[in-house]
Amino acid sequence: MEVRNDIRTMLFDLDGTILDTNELIITSFLEALKGSVPEGFCRDHIIPSMGAPLVDQMRRFSGLEDVNHLVDAYREVNLRLHDDYVKPFEAVKEVLERLKANGVKLGVVTTKMRLTTERGLKFVGIHSYMDVVITIDDVANAKPHPEPVLKALELLGADPATTLMLGDSTVDMGAASAAGVLPVGVAWSMKGGQILRDAGAAYVIDDMRELYAFAGLEREILAER
Numbered sequence: 543m544e545v546r547n548d549i550r551t552m553l554f555d556l557d558g559t560i561l562d563t564n565e566l567i568i569t570s571f572l573e574a575l576k577g578s579v580p581e582g583f584c585r586d587h588i589i590p591s592m593g594a595p596l597v598d599q600m601r602r603f604s605g606l607e608d609v610n611h612l613v614d615a616y617r618e619v620n621l622r623l624h625d626d627y628v629k630p631f632e633a634v635k636e637v638l639e640r641l642k643a644n645g646v647k648l649g650v651v652t653t654k655m656r657l658t659t660e661r662g663l664k665f666v667g668i669h670s671y672m673d674v675v676i677t678i679d680d681v682a683n684a685k686p687h688p689e690p691v692l693k694a695l696e697l698l699g700a701d702p703a704t705t706l707m708l709g710d711s712t713v714d715m716g717a718a719s720a721a722g723v724l725p726v727g728v729a730w731s732m733k734g735g736q737i738l739r740d741a742g743a744a745y746v747i748d749d750m751r752e753l754y755a756f757a758g759l760e761r762e763i764l765a766e767r
Contacts, residue, residue: 555709566627593711686716
């Protein structure tokens with residue numbers, strides 16, 4: 543399929559899309575939920591809902607309505623282990639740098655809170671490339687509601703018709719579609735590319751460098767994988 547080449551704004555989900563935080567997230571859930579979930583609860587129960595707001599996930603996993611103590615426990619583990627686990631996915635930094643240098647507006651739209659979002663972006667050295675960062679703290683409605691994407695567009699003065707949203711979860715594809723921007727999935731999603739296609743992804747990329755083509759830049763020659 544021929545890709546669009548007129549994209550001038552790119553919005554990115556954070557966890558599982560540009561930052562490899564998958565094992566950190568899973569470990570944080572498993573430790574925080576000890577004693578609050580049935581025996582046998584494991585990573586396979588966590589992966590399908592990754593990308594949803596933390597409170598929603600904790601309620602789903604524990605069956606409790608008041609999950610403040612579980613959220614606090616998760617965040618304690620997550621912050622304590624953060625720097626040992628977090629790293630960018632392959633080619634993320636070089637791609638962001640080139641896109642930015644060529645005038646593409648860049649932003650993050652995540653269901654994480656601002657504290658850990660900013661920490662992750664700065665830790666891996668890509669915070670300076672982002673023109674806008676929208677977190678769960680900045681909106682009334684999290685993805686898959688379009689509000690976070692629409693807010694990013696408004697702050698950037700961007701046209702939805704020339705904007706894509708890159709993500710690794712169904713909530714990213716839903717928010718992108720609802721906001722009228724191009725939904726693009728990542729093949730390295732733990733959920734698998736087909737689930738993203740089923741959720742509305744117009745494209746699923748295998749390598750970050752494929753984003754160059756969307757911006758009308760010369761396609762990079764990708765190393766054989």
